[in-house]
Amino acid sequence: MLVISAKDIPPSIRGKLKGFFIEVKPYVLVSGVSDALARKIVEEIVKACGNDYEMTILESLRRPPGYKVWYLGRPDGNKIIEITGMQLLLED
Numbered sequence: 001m002l003v004i005s006a007k008d009i010p011p012s013i014r015g016k017l018k019g020f021f022i023e024v025k026p027y028v029l030v031s032g033v034s035d036a037l038a039r040k041i042v043e044e045i046v047k048a049c050g051n052d053y054e055m056t057i058l059e060s061l062r063r064p065p066g067y068k069v070w071y072l073g074r075p076d077g078n079k080i081i082e083i084t085g086m087q088l089l090l091e092d
Contacts, residue, residue, distance in 0.1 A: 001030070001031065001032050001033075001038075001059075001060040002021075002029075002030070002031045002033060002038040002041060002042070002057065002058070002059055002060070003028075003029070003030050003031075003057070003058040004017070004021070004028070004029040004030075004045075004055055004056075004057050004058075005027065005028050005055065005056045005057075005058075006027045006028075006029075006053065006054065006055035006056075007027065007053070007054040007055065007073075008027070008053050008054065009027060009049070009053055009055065010048070010049065010053065013045065013048050013049065014027075017029055017041075017045075020033055020037075020041065035059075035060075035061070035062065038059050038060075039059070042057055042059060042070060045057070045072070046070070046072060049072055050072070051072060051073060053072065053073065054072065054073030055071075055072050055073065056069065056070070056071050056072075056089065057069070057070040057071075057072070058070075064085070065085060065086050065087070067087070068087065069087040069088075069089055071089065
């Protein structure tokens with residue numbers, strides 16, 4: 001499963017994502033794609049958006065702790081910290 005919560009996404013990327021995702025509310029996208037496809041989607045989003053757009057991506061994994069958090073955006077924005085192998089999102 002892949003969940004994307006964004007403050008903004010380029011319209012071209014948002015349109016492409018709607019082929020794989022359900023937009024449960026504006027800029028919150030959810031998909032049940034396979035792990036391999038989820039990783040490719042995340043890599044493409046990172047490549048296309050870089051740090052110009054702020055978004056948090058949650059990717060489910062089959063190994064502990066069961067998820068991976070990705071944060072894209074301002075360097076002074078939210079940060080991902082890791083405590084004993086668990087990723088947590090530290091908000092500013």
